Structures are given as C-alpha cells and as structure tokens.
Amino acid sequence: MGEKSDVRINEIVEAAINEFIEKGFDQASMESIAKRANLSKGGLYHHFKSKAEILFTVNMKFYEPIQELMNQIEANKSIVNGLNQYITNYLNYWNNRRRELLLYIITMHESFTNPQILELYKESTGQYFDYFELLFKKSQKMGIFKKFDARSHAIALISCLDGYLGYLLIDQFITLEKIEKHIQNTFINNIVK
Secondary structure, eight states: OOHHHHHHHHHHHHHHHHHHHHHHHHHOOHHHHHHHTTOOHHHHHHHOSOHHHHHHHHHHHHHHHHHHHHHHHHHSSOHHHHHHHHHHHHHHHHHTOHHHHHHHHHHHHHHTTOHHHHHHHHHHHHHHHHHHHHHHHHHHHTTSBOOOOHHHHHHHHHHHHHHHHHHHHHOTTOOHHHHHHHHHHHHTGGGBO
16 A cells, blocks of 8 residues: 555544544444545545445554554563553553544444444454463463463453453543553463462
8 A cells, every 4th residue: 555545544544533433333424434534435435345344444543553562562571571561551552542442342332233343353353362362372381371271361351451441431430550450460460370
C-alpha cells in the first residue's frame, strides 16, 4: 500500500470511529462514513467492502500498539517481569483511550450477531490466544512456571483483561492499581515455580 493510500485509509478509519461512536454500528452507513472521509460512496467501496470490514480494520489499528506491547514481553530479561509489565501497559493503554475502548466493546458486541465480524474476530483472538499459550508453554519448559493447562490459562488471562476493560467503562470507582496487581498475582506471580 502506498503512502497516499495509507493516508486515505487513516482518514476513513477516523471518520468511521466518529460515525460508529455517535450512531452505533447498526445506524452508521457506508454513505455517512464516506461523507465524513470526504469520499464518494464508490471511493469508500474501493477501500472497504462493508461496514463490518471497516469496523474490524478500525480495531486492528487500535491493536497495532498492543502488538508492540506483546513484543516487549520476550524482550524483557525476565519473562515474569515482561508479562507483569504487559498487564500494566495493556490496562493503561486502554484506560487512556476510552473512546477507542468503547468502539472495541461495540465490536465485541457486534461479533455476536454479525457472522462476518465474528469470523474476523475469531481469527484475531485465536492468534492472541495462541501467542500466550506458546509463551506459557515455553516458560514451563524453561522451568519458570509450574505445570498447568497453558491454553486455558491464556484464554482466562485475556478474558480477564478484556472483561475488566468493560467494567472500567461503566464503574468509575474501579481503579487500575488494585485490579492490575490482582491480575498479575493470579495469572503470573502465582504460577512461578
């Protein structure tokens, strides 16, 4: 993709974010997203086939920094410290991006009723689960972690983090610090040999 196309995609993504947050997924339209992005409807269809594809692309843009946080886990000298730091950084990333977090929650909701979004979402979450499962298995083989079902543990960790994010939006009294330490102890520190 060229630089000009990347700029255009970013303009569409920003327009879509505003449209989805203001109107919700069902009420948003390709036509209104195109208008916000200063494109014709046909111009928008040149880049995206559907609203679902746009919504998924928006979420993937949000996850680019998350991928970088994942890369930092193994770059850390201690896998335990790397995982604990990931939890801290992940929670802070989303806490500082409430608008994007709201759209992430909208995407999760839409995935339950929209087969196209569900398929895209299954693929991306599957890769996420795979990464942490392999990381836990590798750490077990290295003698860092106790033996446990790595796949279930990976799914539980990710589910806990994402579930907490939803509550962060609706309960102003939840604080990151207490929850962060509890998640770190439950999913990382308590499995160290």
